[in-house]
Amino acid sequence: MTIDDAVATFSGTTADDWRELPHGAVAHRDAAISDDAEVCGPAVFRGGWFRGGWFYGGTFHDGWFYDGTFRGGWFYDGTFRGGTFHDGTFDGGTFYGGTFHDGWFYGGTFDGGTFHDGTFRGGTFRGGTFHDGTFRGGWFHGGTFDGGTFDGGTFRGGTFHDGTFRGGWFYGGTFDGAPLLVASLVPWCVTVGRPGCVAIGCECHSVDDWRASLDAIAKRHGVAAETVATIRDVVLPLFERWLRENPGVVTAAEAAGGSNE
Numbered sequence: 001m002t003i004d005d006a007v008a009t010f011s012g013t014t015a016d017d018w019r020e021l022p023h024g025a026v027a028h029r030d031a032a033i034s035d036d037a038e039v040c041g042p043a044v045f046r047g048g049w050f051r052g053g054w055f056y057g058g059t060f061h062d063g064w065f066y067d068g069t070f071r072g073g074w075f076y077d078g079t080f081r082g083g084t085f086h087d088g089t090f091d092g093g094t095f096y097g098g099t100f101h102d103g104w105f106y107g108g109t110f111d112g113g114t115f116h117d118g119t120f121r122g123g124t125f126r127g128g129t130f131h132d133g134t135f136r137g138g139w140f141h142g143g144t145f146d147g148g149t150f151d152g153g154t155f156r157g158g159t160f161h162d163g164t165f166r167g168g169w170f171y172g173g174t175f176d177g178a179p180l181l182v183a184s185l186v187p188w189c190v191t192v193g194r195p196g197c198v199a200i201g202c203e204c205h206s207v208d209d210w211r212a213s214l215d216a217i218a219k220r221h222g223v224a225a226e227t228v229a230t231i232r233d234v235v236l237p238l239f240e241r242w243l244r245e246n247p248g249v250v251t252a253a254e255a256a257g258g259s260n261e
Contacts, residue, residue, distance in 0.1 A: 084098070099116070
């Protein structure tokens with residue numbers, strides 16, 4: 001990244017607003033960069049090695065990050081070995097471990113890690129412990145699932161204790177309560193999306209709510225009448241029976257009298 005690149009990237013700045021840093025990086029004149037890589041302003045980095053430090057902002061194109069605390073910034077690719085993630089936007093990248101509390105992640109490869117929250121759109125996850133978070137698609141190779149919301153995805157093995165799964169493909173795995181999954185009766189995957197509820201595509205409701213709102217939901221999504229009939233006459237009775245025969249598949253909240261909604 002040159003000073004000319006920075007001026008082109010950040011409209012309203014001039015060459016006098018930027019200063020050169022080692023290893024081909026540039027930083028805004030008001031950026032605060034301490035000896036242990038504390039980045040607080042609109043710095044721009046292309047590559048580099050960062051061991052620890054605190055990241056509150058900045059734009060990073062690639063680079064190697066060893067631990068560190070991330071509370072903001074934009075990261076395009078890069079290799080992360082450990083670290084604590086509280087915020088920031090990550091477009092791609094390879095993550096070896098780490099603790100994820102929040103942030104936005106678009107793709108990327110995760111070798112392990114502990115996930116407490118965050119939004120993940122796609123990505124490849126090799127193991128890891130999932131306590132919470134929102135995952136839209138992705139490939140999961142093993143892992144322990146104690147919570148989280150998963151909209152689709154491919155799961156190859158894993159240990160499933162809790163979580164909300166709306167569709168998806170499951171190849172093996174260990175389940176506290178084996179979920180019912182149907183993949184051929186209608187155009188979408190149908191699963192027990194969360195205890196007591198049926199997920200059809202992107203919608204997840206109780207059987208009673210499905211029956212009461214099926215026509216309105218179908219109209220909203222442009223579903224053909226033949227498919228609506230299959231859901232009403234085949235899919236819902238099948239899942240209603242399964243839920244009735246598997247009353248032990250409940251969450252702690254349900255056991256205490258909580259709601260599925």
